[in-house]
Every structure is written in structure tokens, then in C-alpha cells.
Amino acid sequence: MPAPVEAAPAPPAAPVAPAPPADAAPAAAPSPASVTPGGAGAAPVVAVASADPGKWGRVDEDGTVYVKTADGERAVGSWQAGEPTEGLAHYARKFDDLRTEVELLEARLTSGSGDPKQAAASAKQIRDGLAEATVVGDLDGLAARIDFVLGHASKAVDKAKAARDQARAAAVARKQALVEEAEKLADESTQWKVAGDRLRAILDEWKTVKGVDRKTDEQLWRRFSKARDTFNRRRGSHFADLDRQRAQAKTRKQELVELAEELSESDDWGPTAGRYKDLMVEWKAAGRAPKDADDQLWQRFRAAQDKFFARRSAVFDERDAEFATNAKAKEELLVEAEKIDPSTGLDAARSALHRVQERWEEIGKVPRERIRELEGRLRAVEERVRQAGEAQWRRTDPEAEARAAQFRERVEQFEAQAAKARAAGDKRRAEQAEAQAAQWREWLAAAEQAVASR
Template sequence: MTDQETTQADGQQGRATPDTTAQDNTPPVSTPPAAALPAAPVVPAASDHPERWGRVDADGTVYVRTADGERSVGSWQAGEPAEGLAHFARKFDDMLTELGLLEARLNSGAGDPKQALGSAKHLKDALADAAVVGDLDALAKRVDHVIARAEVAMEAGKAAKEQARAEAVARKQALVDEAEGLANESTQWKAAGDRLRAMLEEWKSVRGVDRKTDEQLWRRFAKARDAFNRRRGSHFAELDRQRSSAKQRKQEIVEEAESLATSTEWGETANRYKELMADWKAAGRAPKDADDALWKRFRAAQDQFFSHRSEAFSERDAEFAANAKLKEELLAEAESIDPSANGLEAARNQLYKIQERWDQIGKVPRERVRELEGKLRAIEERVRSAADAQWRRTDPEAEARVAQFRERVEQFEAQAAKARAAGDKRRAEQAESQAAQWREWLAAAENSVANR
């Protein structure tokens, strides 16, 4: 389930309400031992020696002996006096057994001290005219002991209940604090949403908080959950808006990329694809299905362009390699130039024609430019050196040569300017190269005239 689906599911769940039906059902509190109470008085069973605690007179009236004297507890006409005493003694033992059960429940912690106290007081009230024979004085003291024990247990129970209530309040307060922290700060939407749902279940399991406090804490807890859900909903709504905007922007990028796929402006278009890739990354994430589909189109356009460029570069490299071979052949031809054998002017004319053919051939592989140009420059230097030597030997027409060289320089410069104005870059560069060559020869001629 996505974070957004989690948000919707949480909204469908609705607002939970606190389980107030069980808030007053405080868990049973174990009764602690009453260490400060004296030991419980021993009460002997009356049925063992009933004659010690009562008698039956001649008319069948049954009496029980107490510290305040005898009192009548009933009449026995059904049989022997001993049987009558035994009958009333068993009723005493029944009361003793009932008291023992109350005391046992208190001691075990399983009984309700309040209920035990009420039963003990009822038993005490019944002792005043109880139709029993036994040690009523000892039984009264034992009842008082149980009453005191129950009162101590009730106080302890109240303290334990208050402690349990305080602990329950603290647990719910901790849940409220955590929920408010998540509502105000968390951006871990799924993890925080899961935690809030778990906290709600934990909240329901905490019992023993008074209704007023529980309602106050619940209002804060519910408010925090609502605030988190609103903030999470706003986040995903904004995310949807951003993804919609990213989708639109990426659609524009793809359309431009596809329009450039057939371009032959290799350098400019390759740079534009790099910029489009940066724009793609800056656009952010679109919805996944749309993002994947747009990316496939973008990559397909890129691949088409660069595939065509690779094919064109392969053809260009083959052309450059063929040009290099032609220039190697020209260099072999240029190596035969010999000013001393054929004359300086013939050598210059031959070199000029080779230079024109050289420029017409075109470009060679980048790694061979320096090598080939260097070899041609060496041949040009050889012809120039021969010219310098001749100028130094003969100088009748030095001034005329200077004027001639200057004229040729101006001629080639004019051709270069005209070609560049016409947009013919290749012919302009060719003319400038020739002008530079003649300019060097002009400088040499001028230097020769100056040093005559």
C-alpha cells in the first residue's frame, strides 16, 4: 500500500471514540498483608466441648455463657440436652467457618475488602442475639480483627487504585505527547500513520482513568491524529500537484527531444540534449507510469540522434583518412621541388600549385594535422631559404621584387576579404594562408634590400 493509499484508508477508518464503558472497572488490587495488626485471636470450635460454653436446663431452655453472664439462645425439646448443645454448637461453628472464609479471601487478596467489611460487620451485629453456643467473646474479638483487617485492606486498595489510576493517566499522557509530536513534526507519513493506529489500540487497552481526565486527554489525542491526517493529506495533495507539473514539463522536454532527433547540427544539438537531460532531472518526479513512458520516448529520441551522429562521424573519419592519403601524395610530390635545379621561380610556382591543391583537399584526422602541416612547412621553408640566398647574391631587381611581393600580398588579402564577405570560409582561409606566405617572402625581400 502506498503512502497515499494509507492516507485514504485512515480517512475511511473514521474517528475512533474512547472506550468509556470500562473506565471505572479498575482491575482488582491485591490486598497487602496488614503487618501492623496483632495476631488474630484463636477461636476454638464449639462442637468439640459444647458443655464448656453453654447448658440446657430442666425445661429445655438453652443458655450460652459470655463474659457478661448467661443468656438464652433457644429451646431444645427434641431429645437429650447434650444433643441440644451440640446442635447450637454446630451453628456457632458455622459462623466461625463463615468468618474464616472472609479472612481467607482477605489474606489471599482475591476478595473485595469492601464486601468483606460489610459481611464482617453484619456478622458482628448478629452476635448480640445469635442462637449459638460457643466462645462468643473470642468470636467477637476475631470478628473485630477481620473488620480491622478489611479496613486496612480497603485503605491499601484505595492507595493501589490511585496508583494504578495515576499510572494509567501517565500512559495516556505519554500517548498524547507522542501523538502531538508526530502531528507537528513527523514527515515519515506511513510509519507515523501506522504508529498512530497502534497507539489507538494501546489507548483502548488502558483502563482505570476517571471519566473527566480521560475525556480531556482523548480530546488532545484525537486532535493530534486529525492534525496529522490533515497535514499528511496536504502533503500528498501538494505532491500530486508537483507531479502533475513535472509531467507537463517532461512532456515539453520529450517533444523538443523528438524534434531534434533528425538534426545534423551535431555539436549544437548534442549540447542541447545535455541541457534537456539537466532539465529532466530538475523537473522532478511525475506519476510513475507517465514518467516511465516519457523517459522511454526521451531516450529513443536521444539514441536516434546520437546513432545518426555516429554514422556521420564514421563517414567523416573515412573522408578525413582519404584526405590524409592525398596530402601524403602531395608531400611526396613537393619533396621533388629543387630551386637550385629548376630555378627559384619554377620552384615557387610549383609550390604555389601544391598549396592550392593542399587547401582544396580539406581536413585530415586531428591527430595527423601537426605531422602533415609540419612536413609542408619544411618544404616551404626550403624554398624560402633558397629565395633568401638568391636575394643575397643578386639584387638588381630587389626593389621590383619587393613591390611584386607586396602586390601579391595585397591581392591575396583582397581575395580573402571578398571570400569572407561572401561567406566562403574555406576560400577565405586559403587566401589568407597564401597572403601570409607572400608576406613572409615580402619581409625577406625588404630585409635583403635594407641590408644591401
């Protein structure tokens, strides 16, 4: 069967989506009008031409195929292959392919899965080709439907542009915030590890922020790069200074270690122990050396200290044992000393005490906490002997009796003067003599009491 003859080829269109499957339900039949509005804001409904191709075209006697439009009929081709109804159906199916393609564009726009710009271009290409399309169908309705799709695409393009602008503004704002944070870290932070980790995290995030225009992105990147360089210089300078300080600390601690090792052989226990305390203060003031060196030097320093204090402890332990023995010996000697009784003979008591004192010194030192107790008991014995000696001296002192006799004589003289003056009627001289007699009488009483207490 020969192929149909068409009046003119259809203009090239955007890629045509696959036609609906054969078993798909046909679209609703067209209404009497070419275009039936679906309602406020709804897409115009386009009839399925293949359902009733005779509504949209005809085939004349010589086989020319016409399509009906609002502007009148237009020849779209020729059909010589069979019945006229078959020709109309053929051209109607071609129309349905265009209609399906437009509906697919609209569906993609509505779902958001399509590119609005590409959809608009495809719809416009179809719209521009309708005037010469070799199809039979509701061309006016399809044109209105395409216009609806173009309007929808325009809105989608504007919306996509607004979304891109918003995303770009958000991306610029985020990179701006990252730059400002990096600059603050670069200028202020001394938490070198934390700040360094944060700058690396900022760089990682920076790479994920997309949509910034090239010029703005390059300006922000230069600021961020400068901030990283500033931070790295400050950190490098800090650690260079720290290395110098640690080198100085290492030198100083080596000197302290050598001093500590020299002192470890000293037998001058007290001053050397004090010097070790001073060295420890100087060690802390020296600061930290490099870790490995610092640990090694500290081990040497502690070893020297431990050696000295171990030697001192050994000596002190031996001395303490000796002092404990001495304390026991002195306790035994005190038992003997406390038996001395001056009342049975002062000279014998003094002699016995002298022998105790000599032996006491020969015994030597005792523990510090026992000194007061033991010395106190010995002092008590010494005091008892001393008091006995003083009492004996007072009892044998001839000057005490002479003083008492002298005071008694002076009392008698002033009493005689007072009596004589009173007899002569000289009251004033009598009172003066009596006052002097009273004073000497007090002194006499004291002298007689001293003699009596011997």
C-alpha cells in the same frame, strides 16, 4: 427423630464457604481464655467449638441450649431430639461453620484474591449477627477475629484505593504524554507516512490505557482528536499542493518530450547535442509528475535522445572511417613531400611543393588527434623550401652591395675630416668626426656581413 427447637433463627449471612472436609485435621483446642492473642499484629485464635462444646455452652433439664459469653449466658435454642451432648455438638458445628467462613474471608484478603470491600461487608454482616446467632462456641474470640478481619479489610481497601489512584495517575500521565506527542506531530511533522503510522499506533495504545476518570478522559480525547484532525488537514493540504505541482510538472515534461522528439531528426549535430543537455536540465527542474505519467514521459524523452545520438554516432563513425583513410593518404603524400630537396633546384622544389599542397587539400580532413602531427610535417617541408628561397634572394640582392659601398664611402669621408681637423689643431672637430666615422664603420660591418652570408 424430631428436629431440635431453636430459640431464634440466625441472621442472614454472606455466602458461607464450604466447610472443611471431614478428614481435615481439627483446629487446636482453645486455651482457657476466650481469646488468645497470636502475637503482635497476628489474628486472634478462635477455638474449634466442636472439639469441646461443653466449654462454650450447656443444655438445661428442659432442653434449652445456652452459650457462654463474657456478658453471661444466652439462650440460643432448644434440644429435644436426644442427649444434651448431641445438642451442644449440633450448635457447636454451626459455630464452626461461622468460624470457617471468617477464616476464609481472612485467607482471601491475605492472598489478595478477594475484594476487600466485599470481604468487609461479609465480615460486618457476620459481626452484626453474632448477638443473636444460634450457635455454641467462642463468640467473643470470633468477634475479635472478625474485628481483625475488618481492620485488615480496611487496610486492603485503602491500599487498593491508593493503587487505583496511582494507576489512574499513571494512566492520565500516559494519555497526557500521548496527547502531547500527537499535538507535536500534528503541528511540526512533515514525515507524513511515519507520522501517520505513529498516530495510528498512539490510537491503538490509547484504547489499552484504562482507569482514567470520564471527565479527564473526554478532555484528553478531544485534544487527541483535534491533533489528528490538524495533522490530516495539513497532510491533505500538502498532498493537494503536491498534486498540483505534479500536474504542472507533467504538462512541462510533455512539452519537453515533444521538443526532444522534434530534435531527434536534426542533422545539426553540435547545437542539437547542446540543446539536449539544456532540455535535461529543464527536465530535472520541472520536478516529478505522477509516477505512471513520469515513467512514460521519461521513456519517450530518452527514446528521442537515443534516436538522435544513435544517428549522430552512425554519421561520426562513417566520418571517422573517412578521416582515417585521409590520414593514411596524407602520410603517403608526406613521404613524397619530405623527399623535396631545394638544393638541387629551387624552382623544381617549389613546383613539387605546390603539387603536394594541392593534393593535400583535395584529400580532406583527418582525425582531430592526427592534425597537429601531419600538419607539422608538411610545415617543416614548406619551411625548408621557404628558407632556401630567402637565401637565394639575399645572394642576388644588388641593394645590399650598394649599401655597403655607401657606408664605406661615408667612413672614408669622416676619417678624412678627422685627419684634417687634427692637422689644423682642432681637437674637438677631430673627435666629432672620428665618432661619426666609428658609427658608420659599425653599419658598414653589418652590411658587409649580410652580403657575405648570402
